[in-house]
Amino acid sequence: MRSSHGGGVTDSHVILDQPGAEKLIGKGDGLFRPSWANGPIRVQSAFVTEDEVAAVVAHCKAELAAWYGAIDDSLVDLLGRATELIVVTQWGSTSMIQRKHGVGLAEAGRLMDLLQGYGIVGPSKGAETRDVLLQPTQLETAIARVRGAGL
Known part of the structure; x- marks a missing residue:
């Protein structure tokens, strides 16, 4: 959600209808807006690239084929x-x-x-x-x- 062009507040208003994303640091840092909360909650998760996801999926498929x-x-x-x-x-x-x-x-x-x-x-x-x-x-x-x- 962090804007690379300096428009973080604008991006937050478009996506969340309120500011907040301008304070994010990226690489797994994000905002989550659950239905029960009054506003967004800052969350931190692992940053996983598309290549890493593809490697995990390929490994799981290979393991499953070996099992069958x-x-x-x-x-x-x-x-x-x-x-x-x-x-x-x-x-x-x-x-x-x-x-x-x-x-x-x-x-x-x-x-x-x-x-x-x-x-x-x-x-x-x-x-x-x-x-x-x-x-x-x-x-x-x-x-x-x-x-x-x-x-």
């Missing part, structure tokens, strides 16, 4: 069966996967995390069941997507 790629062929079939169970019953439960597919807690938990990554179940809510994000009419597409994970 870690699914071996023996897990793909189990993942497909777990998808079918959860979408048909509309019940996102790790313990149900354990009981119905005869797997341990760690493997059932990993399956649920993978199903979350594929957008089939929502995030963990502690001891509660996870939200199932797909309807049974979407089952065929979901199974095709998770079975393609081992390719």
Whole structure:
């Protein structure tokens, strides 16, 4: 919000309808006007360049691709069966996967995390069941997507 041409007060009036930006120092210094406040509040945050943001996004994409790629062929079939169970019953439960597919807690938990990554179940809510994000009419597409994970 700081003006490089010396018009800080004018810029503040245009953006905030009051002065204030002329006192900012830049590089992460800014004004925030929450709805509950009478006026703007000075905030300080980290200054992040566009190149730094792009580097973080590229790193996250690479990590995510490696995580999905870690699914071996023996897990793909189990993942497909777990998808079918959860979408048909509309019940996102790790313990149900354990009981119905005869797997341990760690493997059932990993399956649920993978199903979350594929957008089939929502995030963990502690001891509660996870939200199932797909309807049974979407089952065929979901199974095709998770079975393609081992390719």
